[in-house]
Amino acid sequence: MPTPTERVRAAYRRIAEADRPEVWITLRPEEEVVAEAGALEERLAAAAGTPEAERIPLAGTLVAVKDNIDVAGLPTTAAHPGFARTPDVSATAVERLVAAGGLVLGKTNMDQFATGLVGTRSPYGAVRNALDPARISGGSSSGSAVAVALGIVDVALGTDTAGSGRVPAALHGIVGLKPTLGLVPNTGVVPAARPYDTVTVFAPDLATGQRALAVVTGPDPRDPASRGWPADVRLAPRDPARIAVPTEEGLAPLSEAERDTFQRAVDRFAEAGAVVERVDVAPLLEAARLLYDGAIVAERHAAVGEFLEAHRGDGRSDPTVAGIILAAADLPASRLAADQHRLAGYRATARALLSGFDGLLVPTTVGHPTLDEVAADPVGTNSRLGTYTNFVNLLDLAAVAVPAGTADGHPFGVTVVTDAFDDQVALDLAGLLTGAEPGPALPxxxxxxxxxGAHLRGQPLNHQLTDLGARFVEATTTSGDHRMVALRTTPPKPGLLRVDSGGSALRCEVWEISPAGLGAFLAALPAPMTLGAVTLADGRTVVGFGCEPAAAVGGEDITHHGGWIAYLESLESLESLG
Known part of the structure; x- marks a missing residue:
């Protein structure tokens, strides 16, 4: 396996081979990153065999950072040379990646002030698509997506307000993870529209992206809008998963080839056993228009409008970006208040629409314009690209964008959209589409x-686990100090007892469940069932179902069967014998 130093050397060779200078606004000197890689190798050697090793899960991971996210010692420009400042402290997300073993190569190009989905609105040059240089890369996180798509870095940080962490992923056939708002702190991030901004992760595959996302999530007291995971967080979809997809009318913006490719993604869900249902997404697409066509755009003026006013006519402000932001200067506060009220109504509509579903599958974007097409119609082209992305942050939803094949000769992507904090559900559903194996739960x-017993997979009460978003971990056995009896309950259940002698290893399943989910189980637990400590074969102790000793007195001892399923199978065998 290559060392961190070897990986850094290989990355700089790849940068030279790719010859895409427009990807970077600031690229660190190779020897500087090599020195950090050497220090990381020393840290890894010292941590070997100690708990410290677990705190370096991203050791040697190569990282690119969008240039509206601070990296200590490197200029932050937000793609405007006049805005440049050099921070002494990195953004929280960057600090966490570096602490986990990430190596930052540099700062990537972007649509100026994160205003755009095209990747061409930058005085540092239009970022060309990694696969077809005549086409756009998508923005605003253009350079970050291309750095991943060219195989230069393992992960790249972007930001997403209107779709900037998803559209570039779709146009390159890579993965874009857009977490619930606030899960990744925005400390050290130049705002675009502050209430709707989030740091995002680009990666070549879901597993790599999730490892990085797991590191950067978590509250930060320096960011008052940051949020932690709720106690009732869902850790997995239902079984079977229930997926909402747009009606034919909702897919009207797509070309025929794009509709066909989208339908193949829908079919993959159905083949995996998911229940698919068509829904009317028109209210979501209406909400999306508030981001630029309504008074919500005043948030962009609040972020950088004063700077752009002071730099009118300096030749370094992108005219499209400046036009959008400066036009919001005279919007009355009453109109913003009215649009925020409308947005609250759309959020309630979205919750109702998604109720009972694990997620909504939508196309990530529409078409793949050329650089010339964007130049001819910069606003209209950008608007079409955001058709299925603009509503997500406005409605406080999570999203995972993944490749879904090709259409009209270019990569085509789909996005799994879920309710806030159902980020792991979105990752699991995206895994069904891509064939990715599920990793450890986030959070x-x-x-x-x-x-x-009855809560095992395939048994009558298993839905009580999956309805709460519990996640299957493993099938295993207990240690040898337990016995099992068949209780006279409806439906029939086993009772587990800890004993000092005469016990046996008993088959069980381990599930992971939220703290509030476990509390719900405890509150609704019928007599004579109990929850208590159970020791597993590997020695760890977990919470498990047991029973009151008095109830076991009249039950049949079934320990010798080794588990509930084997006991049920023995009953079926007896019945078949007549």
Whole structure:
């Protein structure tokens, strides 16, 4: 396996081979990053075999950072040379990546002040698509997406207000993770529209992206809008998953080839056993228009309008960006208040639409324009690209964008949209589409629960786990100090008892469930069932289902069967014998 130093050397060779200078606004000197890689190798050697090693999960991961996110010692320009400043402290997301072993190569080009989905609105040059230089890369996180698509870095940080962490992913056949607002702190990030901004992750695959996302999430007291995971967070979709998809009318903006490719993604869900239902997404697409056509655009003026006013006519402000932001200067506060009220109504509509579904599948974007097409119609082209992305942050939803094939000769992507904090649900559903194996749950605050009978997969009460978003972890056995009895309940259940002698290893399943989910189980637990400590074969102790000792007195001892399913199979065998 290559060392961090070897990986850095290879990345700089790839940068030279690719010859895409417009990707970077600031590229760090190779020897500077090599020195950091060497220090990381020393840290890894010292941590080997100690708990410290677990705190370096991204050791040697190569990172690119969008240039509206601070990296200590490097200029932050937000793609405007006059805005440049050099911070002493990195953004929280960058600090966390570096602490986990990430190596930052440099700052990437972007649509100026993160205003655009095209990747051409920059005085540092239009960022060309990694696969077809005549076409756009998508923006505003253009350079970050291209750095991943060219194989230069493992992950790249972007930002997303209207779709900037998703559209460039779709146009390059890579993964874009747009977390719930506030889960990744915006400390050290130049705002675009502050209430709707989030740091995002680009990666070549879901597993790599999720590892990085897991590192950067978590509250930061320096960011008052940052949020932690709720106690009732869902850790997995239902079984079977329920997926909403747009009606034919909702897919009207797509070309025929794009509709066909989208339908193949829908079919993959159905083939995986998911329940698919068509829904009317018109209210979501209406909400999307508030981002630029309504008074919400005043948030962009609040972020950088004063700077742009002071730099009118300096030749370095992108005219389209300046036109959008400066036009918001005279919007009355009453109109902003009215649009915020409308937005609250759309949020309620979105919650109702998604109720009962694990997620909504939508196309990530529409078409793949050429650089010339954007130059001819910069606003109209940008608007079409945001058709299925602009509503997501406005409505406080999470999203995962993944490749779905090709259409009209270019990459085509789809996005799984979920309710706020259902980020792991979105990742799992995206995994169904891409064939990715599910990794550890995000967040890692779930509690392990051992189940032995009616809550096992395929048994009548398993839905009580999946309805709460519980996540299957493993099938295993207990240690040898437990016994099992068949209780006289409806439906029939096993009772588990800890004993000093005469016990046996008993088959069980371990599930991960949110703290509030476990509390719900405890509150609704019928007699004579209990929840208590269960020791597993590997020695760890988890919460598990047991029973009151008095109830076990009249039950049949079934320990010798080794588990509930084997006991049920023995009953079926007896019945078949007549």
């Amino acid at each position: 890692a605050n779930g509690l392990e629960l051992a189940v032995f």
